[in-house]
Structure formats: structure tokens, C-alpha cells
Amino acid sequence: MSEGTGGNLNRRDFIRLTFGWAAALFATGASAAAGARFMIPNVLYEPDRRYKALKPDDYPEGVTFIAEIRTFLIRNGDKFRAVSAVCTHLGCTVNLSADGKGFHCPCHGSQFDENGAVVSGPAPKSLPWPAVSLSRDGRLVIDASQQVPPSQALVI
């Protein structure tokens, strides 16, 4: 190493330093990246986003809470709709309000109207409405990965 030569680096030192630092930085960076990527799971052992519910006639008129997927199923005659009961604020489960026409979150007091839109409280978004469809064997399928407007219903 020729140090103190007034900033003039000879070729050998230049190559040494360049490769040395490049190797060190690459090793550090690659390890950090691999470590970070390691923490992101590739397989999730979570329930399917599509949930197969009972047959349409098994549900009474009005609102039914399906606990497994934290979703309200709303039956209005032959129309079926579903709305998520997971509060968009921080993930608590909302309750049906006293008059049955809206939703209340017990954790931080968010309130939603019958269309799931925020009325008051800290929730930033309205409650999502998953798509409801009918399976081949005549059962309701609630698909949380597909979102529909509140007015869209499955008509049997």
C-alpha cells in the first residue's frame, strides 16, 4: 500500500481497493437482502379467501353473521349480499348497530352506515363487500378476493 503519496494511487492498489470494497459491499448487501427476503413467507397456511357457505335457503331473512370469515350475509327476499365485518381501521370485528342499519366497531368507535360507508370515527375506508355467487352444487360462495359495489346482489 502506498499511502500518503498525495492521493496518487498506483494501479495495483486501485485494483485491490476496488475489488476489496466491491466484494465486501456485495457480501453485506446480498446477505442483508437474502435475510430480508427470508422473512417473507412464500406459503401461507391461512384459510382460503373464497368461502363456501350453506345453501341460500338455509339463511333467514335479514342479517346473518358468518363467524369463520367474519362476514355478514344479508338476505333480502331472493337477494343475497355480503359485507365484511373486519373494521378497516385496525382489524377489529364490527357489531351490527342497535337499529340494525349500520355497524359499530368496539375498539376505536368507528361507525359505518348500511352501505358500509364511514359515518364517524377513525376508519379510513368503507367496509368492503365481497362477491357472492352460487356454486354448482347450489351453495353460496363468498369471495373476499373480489369486491363488488354494495348494491350488487346475487339474485336466486
Next chain:
Amino acid sequence: MPKRLWMLFCRSRVGRSIFRVGLPTSNLERMQAAVSSFVLHIHPAKVHARTLKFSTTLGLGLISLYLFIILAATGALLMFYYVPATDQAYQSMKDLEFVVTAGQVVRNIHSWAAHLMIVFVVLHMCRVFYTAAYKPPREFNWLIGLGLFLLTLGLSFTGYLLPWDQLAYWAITVGTGIAGYAPLVGDKMKFILLGGHTVGQAALIRFYVLHVVALPAVMVILIAIHLWRVRRDGGLARPEEPEPTPQQMPAIALPQTKTYGLMELARGTTPSVGAPADDLVFTWPNLLFREILIFLFVFALVLVPAILWNAPLEEIANPVYPPNPAKAPWYFLGLQELVSHSAFWGGVVVPGLIVTALAVLPYLDRKPRGVGVWFSGQRKVAITIFTVCLLTMLTLTVIGRWFRGPNWALQAPWKPYVAAEERRP
């Protein structure tokens, strides 16, 4: 008798190989004891007399350290029975409660020590602020202290999920929800923290590893640096002292027949052998015995509530029904109160600003005014700002703890507490 036996052991070949110095009898040996022992060499051989005064630090940092040691010991014991699986975690809590000998009390100690550690770490931080002990050259140690404070909160938070009861489950659901509101990286951060989209098995094992390995490891390293820096930065912060004016030593007629060394020669009328020079006192026994005494005090402080009151354990976690109201642990209630107004502003911006302000504080406020003095009149502005922030946080915590009822509605604390009716068809 035990003392004599000990001395005898220390003088034996084995004893000398372990303890270079036995029970010290002279000042030289006191010095050697502090320097040569691994455990004691954290201390300098001599410390400033101010260090011994209780009002200098109120012992708050040391108490925090002791609580951490108690937590590490009881935590290791709990690990022998705890299983971090969603279908077994709660059962192992019940086992500790009903089956394991002294299991309940070990869990209680762990729980109480954790609560107390947050209290004492905050108090320690307040002490350092109010005595201006963060000013140069101690500004980096303040930063490390801030890191230790955040780690303490992180350890409490990760430990909270482990019992897998209702309180744990919903506190973590809310807490990780807050993380999700961080700009840009929020969603990814929440996903990595939980190992998925919801609080489940992946989240439990992640929090467990963070709680028992990752965070404590960082904590131990930071504590070591924190303590080392206390010494390197010149011991406890103390006010500027005027240079000691050299006192005129009156000429003493010493007998010419003896030879005198200058060791331990103190200011005064006579060369007083054995008396400490300046304001320094020997670590052994002055500081050491006080430290041991404080440990006994801390242990009692943890043990008494641990015997009298059991650590809370609610019903087993139910991912469908949150308790109403779902409250975070008390030290996060101020945050929850903020979050109940806006998750982004209350959960991300305000805490972020607080931490940033605390981090840059010693680099902005560096004039050596009021160092080592409680509530120095020269720091009115800084003290006012800090106190207002502290009281605000305290008020929010009190509101969250006592003035929030079902659906997080405001209610007077003396109103009968009725859990809201669950309305789900």
C-alpha cells in the same frame, strides 16, 4: 465465622486463582478488588462522592437494569413450559397457573417486572432530562438510552401476544394494524411482522422469537454499551466545579528518620494516610454495597405484588369476537387514544415525531447549562416543553384507561362498567 472461612478460602491456592484479592482490608486492596474482578470492573476503582448521593440519580437506571435481569431469569424459567403454538400457548399458561410448582408466581414476577420496567425506564429518562445529563459529551449515550426505551416497549409488546388470550390477540391485532399505516412500507412491514395477513400461528412464532432471542440480544449489547459509555463519558453528569484551589500546605516538621510516600496524601494539615483524596470515594464498599441494597429493594418491589396479585389472563383468544372495549396494555393506552382519532396521525406521525424529537434533542440543546442540576432555572424552555409533552401523554393514558367504555365512547370512570351487548344475528 463465615467471614473467616471466606478469608481462608481466598488465601488458598484455588481461592487465589479465582479471586485475585480476597475481602479487601486496605485501600490498595479495595482498588485491586474493583479492577481485577470481572463483575466489579464495570465500576471504576473510585467514584465521585456525588454518585453515592441518592438524589443524584434516584437509582433509576440501576433499578431498570435489575428489572431486566429479573425478567431474563424468570423469562428463561417460563420458556421451560411455554409452547409457542396457537393450540397450546394458552394451555401452557393454565399449566403454569395450576400445575407447575411456583409457576404462577414466576409468571407474576415476569409480568410485574415488565410493567415496572416500563415505569422505571421512563422515570430514568425523565431524570436524565431534568438533570440535563444528555448534554455533551453524553449525547450518544442518550441515543442508546432511547434505543433501550424502544426495545423495552418492543419486548413488552411482543411478550403480550404470547399468552394467546383475548387481551393478547386483540392488542396485537390493533398494534400490527397501526404498523400497517406507516407510509410506503406499512403493508409490507405488517405482513413481515405477522408472517401473513392475520394474527395466527406464523405471527405467534415470530413474536416469540423476537421476544426471547432477537430483542433481548440487542438489548444486552446496548445495555453493555450504555454502561460502558457512562464511564467513558466521565461518570454521572455533575455541575461544573471550580478548579480546586491548591491549598497551602503548612510546612510540617516531619521526623527525618522516616521516608514518606506521596500516596494518599490529602489536603490538610497532616498527611492523612488512608483518607481519600479529593471528592472521590472507593467503589468497594461504598457504591457496591448500595447497589446490592438497591437490588434487594427491587426484588422486594417485584415480589410483593407478584405474591399478592396474579398477572391477568383473559379467556382464550377468539379471532372472531374482540372484547368490547378492546383495550391495549396501559402503556399503549395513550397511543390507542391517539389512534382512536386517526390511525395515521395518532399511530404513525405523532409517535414518529416524539421519537425524532427525543433523538435530536441532545444535538440541538447542547449548551452546558444546568448539567447535573435538577430542574435548573437556566433551562426553563426545554423543561416546559418536555413536561407538557409528558403530561399530555399521561392525560391521554388516563383517559384511555378510565374514561373509555364500550365502543370506545367517553364515560365517567364511576359509571357501572357494562360490557356492550354483542349484536350479531
